[in-house]
Amino acid sequence: MSAPGVNQAPAINVRQVLAAGTPEAVKSWLDAVEDVVERARQLAKLSSSDWHRLGELLDSETGPDVIDSMDADLAADALETMAVPKAAAMIDALDSDHATRILRQMDDHGRDKLLTALPSTRADTLRGLLSWPAESAAAHMLPETLTVAPTMTAGDAIAAVREHASHLRSDSRSGAYIYVTGPGEHLLGVVPFRNLMLAQADSVVADLMEPEMLTVSPLTDEEVAAQTLIDHRLIALPVVDDDGRLLGILTEDDAAGIAEEQATEDAERQGGSAPLEVPYRRASPFLLWRKRIVWLLVLFVAEAYTGTVLRAFEHELETVVALAFFIPLLIGTGGNTGTQITTTLVRAMATSQLRLRDVPAIVVKELSTGVLIGVVMGLAAVIRAWTLGVGPQVTVTVSLSVVAIVLWSSFVASILPPLLQKMRVDPAVVSAPMIATIVDGTGLIIYFMIARMTLPELAGFNFGDTFV
Template structure:
């Protein structure tokens, strides 16, 4: 006999599955309505429990829940549920979400699911899967409300009604209606509200806004998401080279893309490859794989710091006190560069700074760098004075600080913009990489300054 769901114990998903009734699952859905908590509890189920849950939960309910789950949890769930049941849920999902889940599966897991999905829908999903994962088209909703521009408002509404059975349920699709010609080329857009409120005999051509912001299917997903957000669009058309409407990128999809990209940038700024799974699900081996490559790259890059110090070994032996200020100088340069790249990369990610702005960025950061250099030189003089190193060394430290801060400001202002121009993620140069670059070059500046200003080093 199944245990009753009405006990004093809190109802979690594992217990609801153990009870084994649809009523228990419904109660769990009512009690646990936060998608994150649902994802956490689903992730704890065994394969057998996943399969049992699939039997207990109606397809429509399962699709609604799968649409809100973290991607990795949704993928694990589809792996555990029998193919026929998983295919039914996929068919009930919006096409872009279904394609996202399928893309995360291995081909050997994906093909049986696609074969079990209704043929017409499988064609749509296969088409979405042909696009690169980082492209706008990979995230578009292919189901779009379209009308003929030559008809009246009443005729357009009739066309929408005729096609409603073919459209997936999507709250954003109703925001806009797209006017297309006989070949599917986009000719304009009209809000669904304007179409419904217009007089029945009003030509759609009079309601259509012909100037539509569009994107190409191969546009990078991050750039596409920024465009949607910047123009405050509920949906943006994706059109091919011939102007044919392929689908729309919704504001919800743009928000999801922006969140993923922000997370990846934050991980790269720390000198690590993106995890692609939640941190708590990452194994030590995965964390090692994501971090070790960059650590080795930074290790090799930092090795030239020792080479520089070896090259200036005679200068250090002649004036040992120079070594006291090495951590201060290279630390200041690295910190200056990190501050600039962090601010600049954020401005670039929100599309506030582009390559054409490099002149303005340089002027701004070099002016700021001059002020920072003056303040740090003053602080360096005070520190050198407290150590009692003498006037020439004090001057050397102050001049080197000015030169290092200005140099760090220069390279930190240019490199991120240059990398963006070369289609390389600028996040990879911030933080550890900039610090490593500035460390070695800062030492060269320091010792070169010392050779010029210190009499003891004349002739070395």
């Protein structure tokens, strides 16, 4: 008997399905492995030849569940191994947003073949979604919505909604709000479905609707649109063009998916790497190299100036050798301080808590925090210097330097993310390695300048001569 909380291996895996070679085995596997994450993990291990064999076993019932269990990139690869009519049937059965994400991963030829094989109305819907930029709100919207006219009575509107809903795809998820539209699909207002059901049958929709509502334009950034929906705790958010026409809705499910993807990308950037765009288990060594090497080269070049600073102050180090003992401690403290701040601020900006106008308040708050942190770290530096027996003068130098570097790091880290956001650069690029690199060299300059002011042995050195 396994311990509580320990995941057990599924009774059947996808390779056993391939060995069995029957559609019934696929259905048994889906019933046995209900966890979508576990399904995706198993499917990601299949080769192209495995996918070709599995594709032959899928039918209209099991196929959409299998395709829906994986990321868009893997799903695109899987569909390309199938016959076009079967792959088109799989796409037709998927949510519009998921189908669009998969089609975006295909080349133009493969995409056009599938779209041509779809029913014309469905193909037009997907082509419309694909026409929008991939990171826009419109690319993730559901174009099928429930609408009524403002002149209808509640009774007529309910009948119209029932009739319309019977023709909607199951993925529309648009039943919570009924949108009121005029000529040309011009959006006039919204009525929660519950309010419509509870209203008197002869009530006029125009009297029930709420004319003021949150909307987003089709070109609104997906992250901004998703965060708007989440912040206001909405179930759906209308996507409206410049003429006020209702194009579709962004649902809470879509918003949650966008937020998760953005959080993953930000985390990867904060680690000093470009986003993988595929699950880690499917990332090849070459892909990992390609996503990491550019940032590593940039950081390598940026870090080179730390060596330049050390060389510039080589006379000081030769005169007071004990100063070298504390260099790793000081640059590590500065980098760690900055990393903590940027991680917090980048997340706060991603959730729309902070903007550029908040920079003065951010700087004051972080510098105040930096003073408290600096005092504690300075005391820790005193203890460390005492254990190394470097003498009181070097101890004072190190403790003052720790405080100064913490404050400097706090200042730099508090202004960089909002400034980058204002420049339309993703603030997540202020990664942990990048902020550490920025602070390393400048922190060393602060250290040696304080040493010149506090150590008699260095009193004769001139800062102006240092870089000559």
